[in-house]
Amino acid sequence: MDTIISYLNNMFAALPRTVQMQELKQDLLGNMEEKYHELKQNGNTENEAVGIVISEFGNIDELVAELGITVEDDGESDAPMLAPEDTGSYMAAKKKSGFIVGLGVVLIFCGVALLILLSSLAESGFLQGILTEDAAGIVGVVVLLMLVALAVGLFIYSGTMMERYSHLHKSFNLPHYLRAEIQQRSSAFAPTYTLSLIMGVGLCVISPVPIIIENVINDNSTTYGVVALLALVALAVFLFIYYGNIKESFSFLLKEGEFSKEKKEENRVTGSIAAIVWPLAVCVFLISGFVFGSWEINWLIFPVTAILLGVFNGIYNVAKGKEHS
Structure with a gap:
């Protein structure tokens, strides 16, 4: 009830x-x-x-x-009204897209991990009689490139699949009953999303543990620990992407969070500023490095730029808050 x-x-x-x-x-x-x-x-x-x-x-x-009741106008009364099949197909496509992109990222991590593993096994003599050290490196690189190519194909396919819903990024409206249904589904999904975040962050936190354990067992090698670390991080990234995409589909349809009018305006302004500031930061980095040879310290340009953009974003939000109050 x-x-x-x-x-x-x-x-x-x-x-x-x-x-x-x-x-x-x-x-x-x-x-x-x-x-x-x-x-x-x-x-x-x-x-x-x-x-x-x-x-x-x-x-x-x-x-x-x-x-004859007047519904609160959100300024998009002329926007097309979505039907249940429209929202259903969008959410299904978004979920599938998250799985495909997450799988692509996992393939890249697996390629890197396999390259490291083959090189280490060949170096330790475990593959003696099967692959030489050079051959193991070549096989690892070939497999890595194949997996990267497959991952890129998955990314392109995912983008093409979502392209059919690009018109929704302009404007749309939802019937009251459909909005209520999506809000209900979003509320029901919230615990699952929270659990996925907890698991993903937990995997990232414990990912260095295999390296620490291997260092205790063998001071001269951390290769297998690195492979285990990459596997844990790959799983964490998959959780973030897959469940994040599902969460994003609810937020997009309900126009909440990053997709609210206020946030869209904020992203438009800060994005325009960032598009100017970051190229300038790169130019300063290159000039200070090649002309003045200050490579050992000029990397600070990037964190300082990020901090300044964060300060600008905060000031902008405060200014907008005062404007609406």
Whole structure:
């Protein structure tokens, strides 16, 4: 029943908070609660009862139109209205894209790890009679290039697959019932996303452990530890990309976070500034290095530039906050 209440709250979030709307909301909640308990008594499971109730009472657009209620305007009233099949196909494509890109990154990590492993095995004599040290290096490089080529192909395929949804980046609107459904799905996905972040960060934190252990066992070699580190980091990056893409699909459709109007404007301004500042920073780095020979210290240009851009971003946010207050 909590799911239905949360769904109803999301459905009415964009509607005016008037006495009429509160009465309508309470009436609708009463009907939904009655139907829910009826279904439970008939032997339906929790998920079945919730799904049936939402499917029968979830669309209030016609009721809102009949009552002549004005919905809060977000400035995109002329934008096309998305249908359930549009959002469904977009989220499915975004999820698939995350898996493909994550797999491509893992392949690159595997190629590097395999190159290091083959070189180490040949150097230690483990591959004696099978591959010489030079041959092992060549095989490792060839496999690495093949895996990189395959990964690039996956990246291109992913980009091409998402290109069909490029028109959504202009503007779109969602029906109230569909927005409420997506918000509900986003809330349900939040624990999974949080768990993926925890696991990914945990894998990154423990990734140096194999190197430390190998150093304790054998002071002269850390090769196998590096291979294990790359494997752990590859898995962590895959989690970040795959589950991050799913999270991003919800944020994009709901126009939240990075896709809100305010954030888009902020990214446009800071992106324009960064497009000017970073090339200048590179020019200063090269001139100070080749002309003045200050290679040992001029690398500080990049962290200083990043800090200055961060300060500018903070000042801009404060200024925009004062402007809207």
